[in-house]
């Protein structure tokens with residue numbers, strides 16, 4: 001299999017006054033060339049920190065403790081900040097939920113987009129402007145010529161996000177990290193942006209690491225999925241497997257996520273099951289399986305020992321002592 005990115009047993013920690021926060025605690029996942037890996041999980045599960053570790057864009061108190069991040073065969077953990085400067089925006093780009101945090105309010109769209117080209121390519125200002133205009137057209141910004149002269153605050157949220165996508169894709173990166181890029185947008189604009197990203201992925205062959213807490217978005221975007229909980233991947237498989245009702249294996253946490261969303265074929269009046277309890281505090285993680293205190297199938301073993309992420313069938317791994325759905329009985 002041709003993997004563009006392979007993360008293996010990554011541990012990313014933060015030093016805080018109260019102790020070491022193990023935000024990413026042994027994460028492994030892979031992104032195939034030209035495909036989208038969706039990372040899903042509740043707030044605080046380590047989705048963003050695992051992605052920011054790839055770019056080495058961690059807060060000052062954060063560090064990669066151990067593990068490997070192989071991108072095109074090169075271990076990024078060992079790369080210097082100087083090497084990373086060449087890789088960021090050129091080979092790997094990122095778009096965030098709130099484009100205003102990445103766009104500079106005092107420069108026009110043209111200046112900011114040109115800057116991306118001028119930083120990474122040896123071209124003139126005029127050529128950069130020409131490419132910037134082409135890129136705004138590629139992300140379907142109407143009246144792109146006049147938008148070039150505008151400042152970020154003059155654009156709507158959806159338009160700003162399109163500009164961000166244009167900036168992120170300007171240098172044709174092999175990998176685009178999209179961290180909840182549509183969460184702040186209303187649903188029709190969200191659908192347009194997702195559609196646009198899928199189109200650009202098909203046209204340019206860009207791989208995407210798509211972070212979201214929304215399984216509906218995963219269904220729309222992902223070829224494969226990694227479900228994260230408490231800084232670990234608890235299940236990884238093809239996207240269609242996770243949505244198949246008759247799949248033989250699953251992690252109880254994934255099962256909980258699936259039953260907590262409404263589906264078109266859910267009979268009217270059916271109660272949706274929320275996962276009981278809440279995500280444990282990262283400084284006070286349970287001893288055995290991190291999900292055990294909230295899991296209706298947990299046994300004494302789950303409270304004491306930690307399961308490993310193990311392959312249960314081709315392309316499908318689950319971190320659970322009881323991955324087979326058949327025969328699993330609620331103990332709570």
Ligand SMILES: Nc1ncnc2c1ncn2[C@@H]1O[C@H](COP(=O)(O)OP(=O)(O)OP(=O)(O)O)[C@@H](O)[C@H]1O
Nearest residue numbers: 014021023042043044045046047048049050059282
């Ligand atoms: N600078 C920091 N110092 C201490 N802890 C941090 C720091 N940055 C992140 N964390 C902690 O790391 C954990 C993982 O955070 P992360 O942002 O990756 O979660 P997430 O799954 O992306 O959630 P969300 O959807 O809310 O962004 C959280 O418990 C968070 O509080």
